[in-house]
Amino acid sequence: MRNRRSVEQMLMELKQRLREISDLNAAADVLSWDQATYMPKGGADARGRQRAMLSRLAHERSVAPTLGRLIDALAHHGESLTYDSDDASLIRVAHREYQKKVKVPPDHVARAVAHSSASYDAWTRARPANDFAAMVSYLERTLDLSREYSSYFAPYNNVADPHIDDADEGMTTASTRKLFGELKRQLVPMVRAICAQPATDDSSLRQSFAKAAQFDFALHVVESLGYDLKRGRLDLTHHPFCTRFSGGDVRITTRVNENDLGDAVFSALHEAGHGVYEQGISAALDGSPLGRGVSAGVHESQSRLWENLVGRSRGFWEHFYPLLRRTFVQQLSSVPLTTFHRAINKVAQSLIRTDADEVTYNLHIMISRLNCSRANCA
């Protein structure tokens, strides 16, 4: 009886400690969201310092020896429970994360976050001017910091492996190369065959579309597919993302291009895919390592499911195109649904990731799902 209570007390203490770490990370994420949406330029220096401090504090708590001992003391209890139960999964995931984080010195974390904040600020200034030269030194430092991070996990087969494992547990450069190699063999001929045909005419998307109306339409679409605005919101940013501060506050962002009708709505759909996934996680897991998306792969499977499989389908636009047409009467009244549907599915080669790697991602996800060991991974 006494031993039983002791396990319960330890579990409660573990959850409390993990919740504090989650809250510190969430606070750092609020500061990042703000920096990417509303922060005035003048706030960048202090914001970098403030984010770095919160990340350092979260990291210090993540590697506290007391936490390590608590996790070790609970290992036996965890193994006695059903593998997929919440508590067994929590102890297992907490153990894995502790073992990883304890290898990274706190000052590396603070330097990496401060650099990320400074780079972001520089990038928002360099992007409008397309000024790559201004970013070179930042990118070099990013690479240095990434190599330094990997060095804490030596030995490894490839310097990228520790990073890939963070994003998708169990994946490596070798397994990713194998996967992408197989896909390439089939995809490259497909893309070539399509590009040998006359290009799809997507000029209907390249007219002038009022930004506010595009934003409102995108908001309507994501709300329609189930993204809950009582527990989230859509804002404008430079490069769209989804961020979670708690189960009751999962935010998405998009950008609006006056001359590209696809940008706002497909970015919003993509992020809403991430958002509904996060909003769908059980409230009982909130504030724990189980209370968030399980991997980059599963996350991307959700975002791209909504963006591409649903959002670029004929049926989707049979429903939404009439509203889009009423919103942009002048631009779309002479554009039939079929023309629009072909335009949003145009395939073209480019230097940045396009729909072609959506397939890559989704297959990647199927495989990482097979490897997946968390309770909330279903």
Add this chain to the structure above:
Amino acid sequence: MRNRRSVEQMLMELKQRLREISDLNAAADVLSWDQATYMPKGGADARGRQRAMLSRLAHERSVAPTLGRLIDALAHHGESLTYDSDDASLIRVAHREYQKKVKVPPDHVARAVAHSSASYDAWTRARPANDFAAMVSYLERTLDLSREYSSYFAPYNNVADPHIDDADEGMTTASTRKLFGELKRQLVPMVRAICAQPATDDSSLRQSFAKAAQFDFALHVVESLGYDLKRGRLDLTHHPFCTRFSGGDVRITTRVNENDLGDAVFSALHEAGHGVYEQGISAALDGSPLGRGVSAGVHESQSRLWENLVGRSRGFWEHFYPLLRRTFVQQLSSVPLTTFHRAINKVAQSLIRTDADEVTYNLHIMISRLNCSRANCA
């Protein structure tokens, strides 16, 4: 030489420690700003917990024995410097704040912040319904927590004294009562005499004014008077406030009432008064206890200077009324400047603080300035 270096090192360590405390408080303030502007309803519970945690961490650092010893070790050096120099003032103010904060247990701080967050959330729901009953238990708890806070400073002459001293160092219930008593003797007959006259007609302000146009006009006005939008921004909230995250990021808020033309612009002017004061503080003091407004009294002197002495003056509206009229042609074309000027200066008795106590505030500030001991108080 060795001793001299040691003092410099200690000063550097003091500044570093105070900057960390300032950064933690700033992070908590970002979370509060977000809660008061953009946070979805669903975020309230976790946000309260997150704000409470940051405030507790800031408090823990504010009362760290190492910090106390550092301040004590620097006391002699501080006294050897010119009284008004930055370093002497920093050591003196750090000492005073340490002595105060060390009396308050960290768990009180966490409970008070969590309660403030929960109350704010309840208030945003109760306000539209004018549901006072829903707020009673929150207000009672606020009172309990305020009494508890004062108890850490016992003995005192009046339970409110520790709170008044926090807002305006050196002021007490007794000195405030004396001041207000003198003002009342002169103000009450003035207000009665004005209210005995026929009421000023302010119906010109009570028409319907598009909210977005009101907001844009208020933004133009505050920018014109020197509030720097590269280091700040104006947003909507329930109850307007000004908040500082760093010298490069001082934000103000306002609210817009479709049927009251005065609400948005005078709230914005008031907050811009706070804002330009904060934006005007030397960047060298940023992140230290000297790098923010010196007292509630001095702060209110600035906000009310701009809101009332400047913002309700004839000359101000000789400049801005033409633009306001062009903005609301239909509503104001037949309203002469004199009618408008009288309307915005209407005196009426009410249960909430009005322009009458502006005079109180400004006199109060003159007195607290005489008591003021900080370098940045000029």
